[in-house]
Amino acid sequence: ERQATYSPFLPISPKSGRVLYVPMKHVDAKAGTVTFDDEGTETTLSIRGGKVKLQWKPDFGMRWAALGVDFEMFGKDHQTNAVIYDRICNILGGRAPEHFVYELFLDENGQKISKSKGNGLTIDEWLTYAPTESLGLYMYQRPRQAKKLYFDVIPKAVDEYYSFLGAYSRQDWKERLGNPVWHMHDGNPPAIDLPVPFALLLNLVSASNAHDKAVLWGFISRHAPGVTPTTHPELDRLTGYAIRYFDDFVKPTKVFRAADEVERDALAKLSDALGALPQGADGEAIQNAALNVARRIDRYQDHSKQSPEGGPGVSVAFFQMIYQVLIGQERGPRFGSFAALYGIAETRALIERALAGQLAA
Numbered sequence: 001e002r003q004a005t006y007s008p009f010l011p012i013s014p015k016s017g018r019v020l021y022v023p024m025k026h027v028d029a030k031a032g033t034v035t036f037d038d039e040g041t042e043t044t045l046s047i048r049g050g051k052v053k054l055q056w057k058p059d060f061g062m063r064w065a066a067l068g069v070d071f072e073m074f075g076k077d078h079q080t081n082a083v084i085y086d087r088i089c090n091i092l093g094g095r096a097p098e099h100f101v102y103e104l105f106l107d108e109n110g111q112k113i114s115k116s117k118g119n120g121l122t123i124d125e126w127l128t129y130a131p132t133e134s135l136g137l138y139m140y141q142r143p144r145q146a147k148k149l150y151f152d153v154i155p156k157a158v159d160e161y162y163s164f165l166g167a168y169s170r171q172d173w174k175e176r177l178g179n180p181v182w183h184m185h186d187g188n189p190p191a192i193d194l195p196v197p198f199a200l201l202l203n204l205v206s207a208s209n210a211h212d213k214a215v216l217w218g219f220i221s222r223h224a225p226g227v228t229p230t231t232h233p234e235l236d237r238l239t240g241y242a243i244r245y246f247d248d249f250v251k252p253t254k255v256f257r258a259a260d261e262v263e264r265d266a267l268a269k270l271s272d273a274l275g276a277l278p279q280g281a282d283g284e285a286i287q288n289a290a291l292n293v294a295r296r297i298d299r300y301q302d303h304s305k306q307s308p309e310g311g312p313g314v315s316v317a318f319f320q321m322i323y324q325v326l327i328g329q330e331r332g333p334r335f336g337s338f339a340a341l342y343g344i345a346e347t348r349a350l351i352e353r354a355l356a357g358q359l360a361a
Contacts, residue, residue, distance in 0.1 A: 010054070010055055011034060011052050015041075061096075071100070074099070078101075105149040108148055121151065134158040137184065155202060162198070165181050204341055207346075219341055256359040259325050267325065286344070
């Protein structure tokens, strides 16, 4: 029954301008017209001149033939119909293009993204919190692998993009061809210096409770003299994204916890170690000071690792504790880098607030 009234062309109503999904009463292949009922009126339309729309299956093959398409990417959900697209293209005298099938995106729970469930992440939503290039990199990487697409992946994608961009100038031509930014920027990626990673900006916003870029720039310029919004406009753009992302996704989920006795002692010793560092100590010196504190505490010794002195290494639980108690998050970037950017005095003050019960209150 459907075959008797089927047409690959969906007429556009001359009355309403809407695409009509209606049976065809007559198809005149020689004249190139279709006849159908439009709100009770028998109507005949030419299939030329923009008066009809192709159904989606024939649209692929006919577009390939008409435009001479030689390469087409489409989602896994189209894969079973690819043979139909190819046949239509060949019947029309065209040559079917090379196909590249990419996997579907998943939500944070590994479930297929569905419009009806509303569990997806739109392009506009991504671009509210990160630059276009970060989304481009996310799309570029591992297209044949199902990837989770939700808000938590954004910061990592941002930092990965700038990491690839920063590495480009140091690479030889073979390595550059394997660098995603070469392909994303048509072989001419921009030279951008980003002294502070996006993840670190997020933690700086979290620790400082900054609500405008000027506050963040106070920390950044002190940490990296000569770095300003004028000299580093890309970093300035990221500070705005960081504040927006923190306000909408990080701040509502922050949960500070009180430190137990072992943790209180560890934090007090960490504060003392930071206080003993010279003015302007860099992130590496701060990180080493923190590691030296942790190595002397049984709870944070990791005997599967070895310290430079031959003793036990440091468990990741030490730094996880720092971020849970001081920042209200499960994890964060390298502690030394964060403390260097935030400031040693400010980090010690944050520890004092935690020990006084002001953060978890």
